[in-house]
Amino acid sequence: MSNTISNINTTNQICNVQAKSKEKEIQHNIENTQIEQNKSQVYYGKDLVQTQNNTKIDNDLAALFQDLKGKDGKDFAETAYKGLVKYFGLDDVAPKSLSWEQSEGRPIVSDYRWYENKVVLYEDYFNKAPKEKQIGYIAHELTHLKQTTNILKTEGLPLGNYAVAIAVSDFKAMMTRNPQMQNAYKTASLNGKGKEFSTYMIQKGAAQTYKELNTVFADVLKQAKHPLNSPEGQKAVNDVKAQAMYNGADLNEYNNCPLEKEAMDIENSIRLAYRQTQNK
Numbered sequence: 001m002s003n004t005i006s007n008i009n010t011t012n013q014i015c016n017v018q019a020k021s022k023e024k025e026i027q028h029n030i031e032n033t034q035i036e037q038n039k040s041q042v043y044y045g046k047d048l049v050q051t052q053n054n055t056k057i058d059n060d061l062a063a064l065f066q067d068l069k070g071k072d073g074k075d076f077a078e079t080a081y082k083g084l085v086k087y088f089g090l091d092d093v094a095p096k097s098l099s100w101e102q103s104e105g106r107p108i109v110s111d112y113r114w115y116e117n118k119v120v121l122y123e124d125y126f127n128k129a130p131k132e133k134q135i136g137y138i139a140h141e142l143t144h145l146k147q148t149t150n151i152l153k154t155e156g157l158p159l160g161n162y163a164v165a166i167a168v169s170d171f172k173a174m175m176t177r178n179p180q181m182q183n184a185y186k187t188a189s190l191n192g193k194g195k196e197f198s199t200y201m202i203q204k205g206a207a208q209t210y211k212e213l214n215t216v217f218a219d220v221l222k223q224a225k226h227p228l229n230s231p232e233g234q235k236a237v238n239d240v241k242a243q244a245m246y247n248g249a250d251l252n253e254y255n256n257c258p259l260e261k262e263a264m265d266i267e268n269s270i271r272l273a274y275r276q277t278q279n280k
């Protein structure tokens with residue numbers, strides 16, 4: 001659920017899906033071809049950019065972009081973050097500020113870590129990116145935060161289902177890229193216990209995830225909930241399914257995962273909107 005880049009100057013964006021540990025990370029090449037497309041963000045309640053020959057940028061967004069004028073570095077990023085948190089309606093759930101880290105050799109630019117509820121920017125890469133991309137990265141990660149908290153605020157959607165979905169996708173990623181896990185599975189399979197092994201690993205992961213969700217999002221879980229049959233609730237159901245189908249270690253699945261598609265669409269829309277204001 002993260003943005004990564006191996007070479008900030010190439011036209012290819014290398015995205016990295018980070019699960020809970022470094023060993024679960026994976027790099028992906030994602031062509032930046034969607035930037036000119038302008039998909040409406042139905043769920044977010046606003047079209048970021050309304051086309052029909054004349055483009056109009058949402059007023060709140062325009063105010064944020066105005067605010068960003070003359071700002072640089074962390075000042076730019078933190079201002080963009082606070083503005084986008086407000087714009088996405090995440091004031092009550094988003095961390096107060098960004099977390100800054102070093103990539104330490106990993107090709108990673110940004111990340112949303114649900115298990116800490118942190119929006120992390122890897123400053124060595126992030127600082128080299130143009131502002132238009134920087135604001136896009138922040139929007140991308142906030143989209144994942146929005147997806148997560150929308151699921152947690154859905155009445156009648158058991159937290160356990162979400163925990164299992166995360167555990168299943170984590171397990172798939174581990175099986176794709178963790179040789180130790182692959183060997184353990186192979187050994188179990190030779191003994192006719194392949195299925196038991198998978199079930200055990202997923203249950204173990206789900207139990208841990210369930211505990212973490214309850215701890216990290218204790219306040220969010222207490223907040224007013226929307227019903228399962230509301231648009232937000234239906235989106236949450238679909239997002240949990242998407243989470244279970246997701247294998248972050250598989251390029252095809254990354255590109256086709258609705259959670260990532262939405263995050264990339266929003267990233268691109270914000271970039272486009274920001275770029276338009278810079279040209280004025």
Ligand SMILES: [Zn+2]
Nearest residue numbers: 001002260263
């Ligand atoms: Zn992502």
